[in-house]
Each structure stands twice: as structure tokens, then as C-alpha cells.
Amino acid sequence: MNETKHVHIVTFIKDKIKKGEWTIGSRLPSQRQLALLFEVNRSTIVTALEELTAEGLIQGKTGVATVVINNTWTLLEGNVPSTWNKNIKLGGHQASSVLVQEINEAESDPRLIQLSKGELAPDLFPLQQMKEVLHRVSDQLTSFGYEEPKGNRQLREAVSVHLKKRGINASPSSILIVSGALQALHLISVGLLQQGSTVYVEKPSYVYSLAVFQSAGVQLKGLPIDREGLSLEALQKVPFRPGHSVLYTNPTYHNPTSSLMSLSRRKTLRAVCEEKQLPMIEDDVYRDLWLDEPPPPALKARDTTGSMLYLGSFSKSLSAGLRIGWVVGPDAVIDRLADLKMQSDYGSSSLSQYAATEWLTSGLYEEHLTTIREALIYRRTLFVQALETYLAPYATWTVPTGGFFIWIQLHQAIDARSLFSQAKEAGLLLNPGSIYAEPSGSYIRLSYAYASHSELQEGIRRLALIIKTAIEK
Amino acid sequence: MNETKHVHIVTFIKDKIKKGEWTIGSRLPSQRQLALLFEVNRSTIVTALEELTAEGLIQGKTGVATVVINNTWTLLEGNVPSTWNKNIKLGGHQASSVLVQEINEAESDPRLIQLSKGELAPDLFPLQQMKEVLHRVSDQLTSFGYEEPKGNRQLREAVSVHLKKRGINASPSSILIVSGALQALHLISVGLLQQGSTVYVEKPSYVYSLAVFQSAGVQLKGLPIDREGLSLEALQKVPFRPGHSVLYTNPTYHNPTSSLMSLSRRKTLRAVCEEKQLPMIEDDVYRDLWLDEPPPPALKARDTTGSMLYLGSFSKSLSAGLRIGWVVGPDAVIDRLADLKMQSDYGSSSLSQYAATEWLTSGLYEEHLTTIREALIYRRTLFVQALETYLAPYATWTVPTGGFFIWIQLHQAIDARSLFSQAKEAGLLLNPGSIYAEPSGSYIRLSYAYASHSELQEGIRRLALIIKTAIEK
CATH class of the missing domain: 1.10.10.10 (Winged helix-like DNA-binding domain superfamily/Winged helix DNA-binding domain)
Known part of the structure; x- marks a missing residue:
């Protein structure tokens, strides 16, 4: 044998x-x-x-x-x-950090409780509506080939109408369809930023887990963030080099802290950036996932100077598998990014663009948001209860008002690598703060969007045990 | 008023x-x-x-x-x-050449006779089957989110089976799904080639119209090509720097010349590359469009050393709008490219991947190939007749045995820019040889795949007039 x-x-x-x-x-x-x-x-x-x-x-x-x-x-x-x-090691492009690669891989392991995944749970996926959308797309289908450089015109018109509802005036010619917000960052970093430029960014931020800026020879500099968003005091003190500095901000349900920038801070931030001639990238992919009340208008909604680029996406609120997002900016900048997009992949999938158009124009998308909002509120309640039951002795947190992350601060630091490994051994996937450039070992990002209701509770129970054991050592 | x-x-x-x-x-x-x-x-x-x-x-x-x-x-x-x-001009990435951008734009102008477009005509688009495929995808749909880094597993299995029929053994783990072959070139150039590397390539070649290699700081060096493909004499003479040189070849229905590399030259090429330790990228996106008889096996079919990357795609033979292609290579290289793909767009559209899987597993794709083969043979006949009728006094060409391009050699050179502009004035879009690094002004690439039957004839009639006028000046 x-x-x-x-x-x-x-x-x-x-x-x-x-x-x-x-x-x-x-x-x-x-x-x-x-x-x-x-x-x-x-x-x-x-x-x-x-x-x-x-x-x-x-x-x-x-x-x-x-x-x-x-x-x-x-x-x-x-x-x-x-x-x-x-x-393999020779190209200009950096590999993802080992920990990030390990998380990416473990995210497809069905045996793990996924407190890591920044994605809606399978049972929140609007399966019936998506089937309906595909049938309609199929019925309306005509021959299709390469799309226009900026993306399908009907979709850009639909996004323009959608953004108008969110207070942003953007004509279809100022919108580029991309395969998710990450691709937008990629195009911006290779197309608009010079080598040696500095991107100012909240710290912690999920962009530290991406190699996109660093690979383009661009430096990240972190600015502190509090409950009302990016700290403007810190921003005020930075000596920018005009033409060499850019601000990247994620003001609405910030990843990983879920912080929401207040209306007054938004106003001041715009004023500071205008004064300092600092162009801004506003990443607004969590906006539609508000839970308690709609967030303040996007920074872009008040942009009159063309110094802002605005990123949106269906990946968080509808489906990451569609791979549809958009960048909004001055026509000339969008033209340039569209040319680069053509050079890198000749445009996004026509099928995905048709489906996205149908989601927007049919009104199904807004209906879907109402449904998942209720589900996420319920999940948040469950999760916070579990945190209070099991984790209160070891950590603090703020209950988020939108998005799906809770940023946990431990009373006592634990080495990120060992916390991650022990959690994985215990069947639990989580994101240590270290991948967001929060090296203290005191932070963990948890998501209540993906795991099942019982897993959310069981996951926290196990996490508390791991922390307890680590502290007692 | x-x-x-x-x-x-x-x-x-x-x-x-x-x-x-x-x-x-x-x-x-x-x-x-x-x-x-x-x-x-x-x-x-x-x-x-x-x-x-x-x-x-x-x-x-x-x-x-x-x-x-x-x-x-x-x-x-x-x-x-x-x-x-x-x-706008500052990023590391080059803009497309002005002429290429102009062509890209003019390709969506319905008033022009498109002898330029490297794409199947709308009436060759398998609309009924695509609708059927979408209905099936819809019926089988389950919740979907981010895909695995290398792409949807079912699709990779289907591609593996598909490649086996073409004589290539590739397990799903050695296949990366990409959004078309261009994206594969992009990932390879940023991920595997060091700055200052040299990519040897047929001259003329369509890669000269792409900024992808140059933007990655990689130099292109041209090698002559004849009716049997890349000239090996020229290749033999090149003093390669191992680790700094790569060969890119498009041996089957080469773009733009439609040259088909013979079996014996394929054998010798492989031997030369193995001896010279020269890694190879084989671009094989036209293989399925043979017209008279199946082409010799791909170079990759005999690769036992893992020194070849192989590119395939549905863009030419089925639909460019799907944005689905694949790269085949050693597992470790594919892992690296998959990581880069995740970093640039988090994977290709799930909908497109499902549709592609269905096309392959249902057998509809092979049926479709039979249908378009007949249609392309007919178009080729029509087109060659028109060439003989109108263009014989001014040019020569070889009738292609696959693909959809005819590479026209004019008896007398005409400035590329002025030929292009005059043709456009006359309602005709064509690709001057200059965009393929053929600067003499004696070559034009024409496609018989896109324009209607009557347009194919009318287009050549107008082209002959333009050439006649230019020569007589």
C-alpha cells in the first residue's frame, strides 16, 4: 500500500x-x-x-x-x-508584506471565523436581485467589444445621477470607471505622482497594507486621526512642497478606525488644503454604509477648484466581485487616467459595467442599501454585546456609526505576529493593527460584516481567551 | 435669439x-x-x-x-x-503616442470605415449564445465577492482543460486569470523585469504601440521577421546579458504582419533560447483564429524548463468586452504575478469569469470558433479581391492564413501622418506601419474583421484613390 x-x-x-x-x-x-x-x-x-x-x-x-x-x-x-x-525579486514593484499575503490567502479558508474580511457576508449578498439584474442585462444585450476609454457611457451617466443624490456634481466626462478604488489609486500613483512625492495619509490607515504608493516611489507620511477624523493641527504644521505633496484621506467611516470626520472639520480641512495648495484624494467607499444617520457631505461636494479627486466603489456596499468603482476629477486629469487605464487593461468588464448600470438605474441599489443597513445595525448590536461580555476587561473601543469595522484598543500590548498566529490556531482570522502602521501591538481591526451571527460571538469569546492567556504569561 | x-x-x-x-x-x-x-x-x-x-x-x-x-x-x-x-506630465508612466490615442478615440466613431479595429465585427458577435450564457450564469449564481488571487478556480480548471486540447499541459495552479493579455504584459513588466532590462521583440510589432514596457523602464530591441516568423539569424547574433534580457514573441498570426512561425523554426527557436538562457513570453491570442489549417503547436507546448510565460485571451476570438485572458508559467512566477494583480485591482470581474467558464465548459466556445472561421474566410476572400481590384498597382501583400490582419507594403513610401489624416478625411480609419516601429511609410495594417462587407470593398477603393493622389503629387 x-x-x-x-x-x-x-x-x-x-x-x-x-x-x-x-x-x-x-x-x-x-x-x-x-x-x-x-x-x-x-x-x-x-x-x-x-x-x-x-x-x-x-x-x-x-x-x-x-x-x-x-x-x-x-x-x-x-x-x-x-x-x-x-x-522574481527584481521587478520595480514590491511584493505585499508577508502578513498581508498570509491574510489574503487565509481569507478563502472556510474553516476560519472571518473577523478580518472587509466584505459583506454571503447572506447579505442580494442574490435574487443580482439574478434579476443579470436577466435584464441579458435581455437588453447587444454586441459588445472594447468600451470607451473612460468606461461605458450609460454607466457614467448613471454614476453622475447617483453622485448628484449624494450632493456631488460630476458630469459623465469627469468620471472614469475603474475596477475598484484600488485600481484608481494605482493609476493615480503611476500617472500623477512624481517619484519622490509624499502622500500624507491618516495613521493608522489601510493604505499602509497596500504596496501601491510605495511601489511607485512615493513616500507615505502619517498624520494622527481622532474621532472627528484627520488631525488638522498636525496637518497645519507640515511644510509642504507644492507639486510634490498630496493628501489622501478617508473621512467617512475610516478604515480601520471607523472614524467619521465632522462637518466643521471638513470645512476647515478644505480651507487648509486650499491655502496650502495641497491636492486631495478623497476615498469615500464606505459612505453608503451609514448606520445611524447619513454622514456629512463629501469633501468633493464643495470642491470648486478641481484640486480634489474622489473615489467611489460598489465593492463595499454591493459586491466586490463586480470590480466596479469610479474616480471623479477635472476632465483633463480624468483623460490622463483613462489613457493609463487603457494602457494597463483596456477598460473594465463590459458585463460588470452593464450590471452596475442596471443596479443604479433600476433603483435596486438604493433598496439594497436599506436592507443591508438593517442587517448591519443588527450585527453591530450583536458584536458590541459580545465585546462587552468578553472583551471589556482587556480592551476599549468606540461603537462605529457606519461601515463595518471596530478598532479595538487593548489595555496591554501583544506582539502582532504572535497574536495573529494564536488567533489563527484558534480558528480566527483578524487584522493586527501593525498592518495599518500601528506598531504598538495595542490595536486590532475586527469586522462584523462577514462572519455569521454565532461566529461573531464565538470569535470574540475565543479572542478574549487568547488575550487573557497572553497577558497572564 | x-x-x-x-x-x-x-x-x-x-x-x-x-x-x-x-x-x-x-x-x-x-x-x-x-x-x-x-x-x-x-x-x-x-x-x-x-x-x-x-x-x-x-x-x-x-x-x-x-x-x-x-x-x-x-x-x-x-x-x-x-x-x-x-x-499630469509628472508621473512615471508615459502617455500613449498621440497617433495611438487618436486611433483609440476614432475607433468609436461610427461614421468611419474601420479598417483599423483589431476586433470582430458586431455581426460576428455571438449574441444569442452570450445571452444564453448569461442566463445560465444567472441561474447558477451564488453570492460572490473577491475571488482567489489567481482567479476563479472553476475558470482556471476550464482554461487548463482548454489548453490541454491545444497541447499545453498547465495545472490550474500555474494559471493566472487576467483582464486581457495587455494586463499580463503590464504585470510582467512591473513585476519581473528590472529597470534597464531589454525585451527583444519582432520588428514590426504591435507592442511598439503600447507604452507598457517603456513605462517600466525596459528597453525594446527589434529583431527582423519574415514569413516564417522571427529571424533566428538575428537572434543568434545578439549578445544577451542573462537575467537582463527577455524575448517577447507572437509566433502565431503575428500582429501586424500575420506571419506564422513554421514548425521547424519553432524547434530551433526553443533550442536557441534554451542555449542562451533567454526567458520567453509567448503571446498566443490569435491561435484560435486559424483559417486554413490549425497552426503548429505553441512554443509553450514543449516547454520543460519553466522558462516560458504563455499568454492567451478571449478578446480576439470571442469578445474584448469580457476582459478575460490568462498567463501560464511556473507556479512561483504565477504566485508573484497574482500578488501584483491583487495589488493593482483585486482580481478580474466575477461575472466575466463566470461567463468565460460557461463558454468553455459548455462547448459553446468551440462551436463559436467554427462559425467565425467561416465568416472570416469569406471576409478574407472579399477583402483580397478588393485589394487585387484596386490596390494591385500600388502595393503587395501576403494572404494571411489566420488572424485578421493584412500587412500591406506600398511600392512607394507615403508619410504616415499624412496618409492617416487623408484616410480619415475620406472616412477611413487605418493603422500606418509607423505605430509598429516601421517608420519607412511603406506599410499599412488593415483588418478585415470589423467593417461590413460593403465597407471592406469601399474602404479599399477609397484607399487606392488616396494612394494614387499622393503618388501623383
């Missing part, structure tokens, strides 16, 4: 190497992982690896990962070819 | 400026364009502009464009704010 299995494993690995999928220099999974994968004892794995080692295909030392050192072709030719793997 | 119109124009322009859509420093449309836009005499426009000039909002000199010099806010404050417009 083991004999057959061991042959099976050898064949599998040889095949991977032959097909060039495991290239020279790449690491094999650990013996433990292989044993799990093939459902055999570790000894069977050891036998298989020994055979491959004898054939000269792999090499492993105790305590070090086993790596591929040859393949069928190099064994024949006695010659190691250049492979793409050599180049 | 003119009075009202003039007020209307002033209000329109003021509104544009107030909303920040026409920012300080941006140019107004020309008086001629404004007159057309508002359907008034040019004198009415002049009056309106004079009023705006008097208010200090705009400034114009004879022979120079009128520009916005102030807006309501700056008039109040006496202070010119920094705007995004200042940054």
Missing part, C-alpha cells in the same frame, strides 16, 4: 518539475504539508524525497527547505537554464 | 469651471468646436468668450488656445490653488 503511494508521490513531483511548474530553485512544500496533501505518513514522504534526491532532481538539508535543483532537461544537458524565477 | 444662446454658453462654461471640471490652465475647445457644439455662429462664441475674459475667468491670444486662468474660488481669494493638472 505504502509502496504504491510512494510511487504516486514521486510521479506527482516529477511531473510538476517536468512541466516547469516547480522550477529550479523553487522550494518543495514541507514534509508535513506533503504528508497532509497525500494523506500518508511522513515516512512515506521521506522515502519519496530520497528517491528524487538520488535521481538528482531535488536537494534538501536538515533544517532547510528542500529545493528543486534540476529538471529532466537540465539533467540531459548538464546545463541550468535561466528561468523566470531568477527575476 | 443669439442673446439667449450667448448667455447659455457663458453659463455652461462658468459651470464647467466652477465644478472644477475645466481647471486652471486647461484649454477651452476651439471656437470652431464650440460653435459646432452649441450650433451657433462663431460670432456668438466670440461674444461669450469676451464676456468670460472680462470677468477674468479665461484668457486667449490670437493663434493660441484660450485657457482657464481663474475660477470662482481663486477670484474670491486672489490665489491660484495647486491642481492635479500640474501633475
